[in-house]
Amino acid sequence: MSKPQALKCPGCGSPLRLEDWDTAAGIIKCSFCRAISTLPGSQPGGATTDRTSFHPRAEIPLPPRIQVNFDGTTTVITRRWFTPLVYLMIFFCVAWDSFLIFWYGLSLRIHPPWIFFVFPLAHVAVGIGLTYTTLATLVNRTVIEAGRGRLRITHAPLPWRGNAEFATHEITQLFCKETITRNKQGPSWNYEVWVNFQTGQPRKLASLGASMEAALFIEQSLEKALGIQDRPVPGEVSRG
Ligand SMILES: [Zn+2]
Known part of the structure; x- marks a missing residue:
């Protein structure tokens, strides 16, 4: 038996607690910053963990309004903004x-x-x-392209804030984050996909509204496209 690992939140770096694990949904949600990670499937290099009681998150089915294409070099994720x-x-x-x-x-x-x-x-x-x-x-669509060393997000045809482009070799990880806003009508949830870099602060890539599935799906698809191993909590192993 190896010692318990102190897993760290990909969003804020604080240690994740057992209460943060939602085994039914297959996710870990940081109680400090509400970053969401999918539970690890296979570990890189064939290493195993002791968390046998946790089921790895299955591949998330294609959420509505999202389309994924791969042209041989680039993965293109398109999301229509239209909702009823x-x-x-x-x-x-x-x-x-x-x-x-x-x-x-x-x-x-x-x-x-x-x-x-x-x-x-x-x-x-x-x-x-x-x-x-x-x-x-x-009329708008969000297009996220991953390939040829670039990760790019564009909103078009009507100009909108949030277009961005990153070099993929600088990206270490992707993760999702939940934000809750409270107003007179009650709380409303918003899910975002964030990017971690080798240097500098994490940055928000996309906001997916109330759809956690869409955020997790995009995270998974981009991890696959960029060849990032599913490392939901790249934590350093604690000595404690
Ligand atoms: Zn956190």
Whole structure:
């Protein structure tokens, strides 16, 4: 029997605790930063672990809206932004924007005090942001390409923040992270894929909304494409 290993979180480096292991879901979730790792399957080099009671995470089936292609050198993961929720967004945008058009149309005719033009400016900003987001949700796709030494993510055709490109030899690991935001409607979950580098801070690669499956799927596919061994917790083995 080897000594118990102090496994470290890929996100924040803190030691993972037994409570962090979710054997039913096949994941480990760090209680400090909520980084998610899939449980190890086979260890590199044929080494075995003593965690025989933990089942390795099976390969995650293709989640909806995601497509994977391999052209011989590059793995291309495409994810459509479209969800049926967009119909609700369209309805809301139409209501919001028509009210503003009505307001300014009326104001132009009756020449009210200047405050009537300034007051709804924040609403105009919200309307523009909302309408742009709705259009992007309708037409955009996120494309993640891994191959030829590069890992690249692009959102198109409507410009969106978060495009990035990395040299794959600098990447040591990929992991997923859960973030929870709480508002009046209650908590909402968001899952992200993060990249660890040989030097420097980890960086967020992609945000997958509420779909943990999509985040884990992308992590697994990229690990495979980049030839990164499944090392959910590359921890250094503790001497304790
Ligand atoms: Zn952590």
